[in-house]
Amino acid sequence: MGAGEESRTILLAWPATADLEVTDTQVATPLDWAPAKKVARVPLLVPILRAGLGLVPGFYALMPQATVAHVGIYRDPDTLQAVPYYVNLPDKLEGWRAFVLDPMLATGASAIATVSLLLKRGAKLDDLRFISLIAAPEGVRALLAAHPGLRSFTCAIDRHLNDHAYIVPGLGDAGDRLFGAGAGRMPEIAGLAPPRRTT
Secondary structure: OOOOHHHHHHHHHHHHOOOOOEEEEEEEOOOOEEEEEEEOOOEEEEEEEOHHHHHHHHHHHHOOOOEEOEEEEEEOOOOOOEEEEEEEOOOOOOOOEEEEEOOEEOOOHHHHHHHHHHHHOOOOHHHEEEEOOEEOHHHHHHHHHHOOOOEEEOOEEOOEEOOOOOEEOOOOOHHHHHOOOOOOOOOOOOOOOOOOOOO
């Protein structure tokens, strides 16, 4: 994650937004009016803090009329359960098309909790999309078991989760990588000695 992430996210946003309802309109060109389409309903982007913020620019570039809300959820290190600590969503979500953004779908706990929050506020499952860059099979199964029929988009499904519930091979902690702490870490593989430094 880093430079160029916006353009890669746009590539993921394209299929995820392909079924948005549109209406006819016109736009002015330097010479005349031209027919065009506009999104019928204002989309809602819901990044799961903090790593989900990295996906917002790409989606926002494609849909600049979107509203951005935020959900903060952390994973309890002992129970691995999702614990909400910040929710900034519209009170009523009937009629919204919402895109839940999180680069990593690991255990699925944060995704399940966020989708549940949206549904409790009146969103319809058919109007929700979950977006990730990398997913673990365990997370995909958990998310779709908790919310059957949810449409989910990802770039890759990696092999599995390790004992710390990190995706393998994955990218490590997406939030750390996005915000600078942890970029360039060595793989945490048992028995692998760090490279020797020669002076």
